[in-house]
Amino acid sequence: MARKAVEQELSRDRILSEARQLFVEHGYHALTMRSIAKAMGYSHGALYYHFKEKAELFYALVTEDFRDLLNRQREMLRRTRLGDMAQLEKLMLEFIKFGLENPNHYEIMFMIKDPELQRYSRTEQAQCLDLFATVVRSVVAQQDNNESKMYHLPWSLFMSMHGFISYNIHYSQSFKDVKKLAEQHVKYLCEGLQG
Numbered sequence: 080m081a082r083k084a085v086e087q088e089l090s091r092d093r094i095l096s097e098a099r100q101l102f103v104e105h106g107y108h109a110l111t112m113r114s115i116a117k118a119m120g121y122s123h124g125a126l127y128y129h130f131k132e133k134a135e136l137f138y139a140l141v142t143e144d145f146r147d148l149l150n151r152q153r154e155m156l157r158r159t160r161l162g163d164m165a166q167l168e169k170l171m172l173e174f175i176k177f178g179l180e181n182p183n184h185y186e187i188m189f190m191i192k193d194p195e196l197q198r199y200s201r202t203e204q205a206q207c208l209d210l211f212a213t214v215v216r217s218v219v220a221q222q223d224n225n226e227s228k229m230y231h232l233p234w235s236l237f238m239s240m241h242g243f244i245s246y247n248i249h250y251s252q253s254f255k256d257v258k259k260l261a262e263q264h265v266k267y268l269c270e271g272l273q274g
Contacts, residue, residue, distance in 0.1 A: 089125045091139075099140050103183045107137060107196055137187075138199045144184040145203035148177050152210055162217040164269055170214050171240055171265045178244035179254035179261075185244060211237055218272060228272075236268055 097119050101110055112133055116123040130136040155173050159166035178185040189204065191197055212233035219225045219232060243264055247257055254261065 089119070089121055089129075091129050094119070094126060094129055094136070095140055095143060098136055099183050099187060102137065102140070103186050107133075107191075107193060112136075134199075137196065140187055141200045141203060144181070144188050145200070145207060147184075148174075148188070149203075149206060149210065151177060152207075156210075156214070161214070162221055164218055164272070167214050167218050167272075168265050168269050170211065171236070171268065172261060174211070174240055175244055175261045175265070176254045178240075179247055179252065179257065182248045182251075185248060189241060190245065190248075208233070208237060215272075222273075232272070239264075239268055 094115075098115050101115055101118055110133065111123075112126050112130075113123040115133075115136070116126045119126075126136070130139065152170060152173060155169055156166065159169060178189075188200055191200065215233040215236060216229055219228045222228075243261065
């Protein structure tokens with residue numbers, strides 16, 4: 080098959096989409112470029128046209144997923160006012176929604192246990208947490224005696240959302256299934272900020 084025909088049939092987006100599912104199901108180390116290509120019904124050469132190695136493919140997945148999440152969050156923040164509790168609630172709910180609507184993405188982004196693979200997402204995770212911390216601190220800054228909350232609270236809230244998402248992913252719950260519970264969880268967490 081000519082290279083141009085292969086390129087048109089096997090797009091980078093399709094590779095990323097199918098490889099994501101394979102990484103979640105089988106784990107990074109169990110897969111090779113050959114096994115990924117075989118699962119997709121292509122030769123491994125077709126994959127190498129887009130990615131030089133498995134690590135490059137995995138890193139492309141991680142960066143694409145974080146770019147999508149950060150773009151969603153930044154767009155939502157542009158439509159709201161910094162320092163507003165409602166903005167923080169929307170940001171938290173958007174994060175939960177992203178995680179539950181994209182469980183395979185979320186697992187690769189935040190739940191990979193392999194230390195070698197975690198290094199692929201550290202920078203992107205930090206950007207995500209920094210954005211969230213900025214919004215939390217803008218809300219906390221409007222309160223009296225806020226010094227002790229400024230640095231620990233963003234991490235605690237983030238971990239609470241992560242636990243909510245991870246639990247529901249584990250039990251195959253979609254955002255639609257737990258939307259009301261997610262809204263209550265976010266409200267409860269934000270009410271705790273006002274005390």
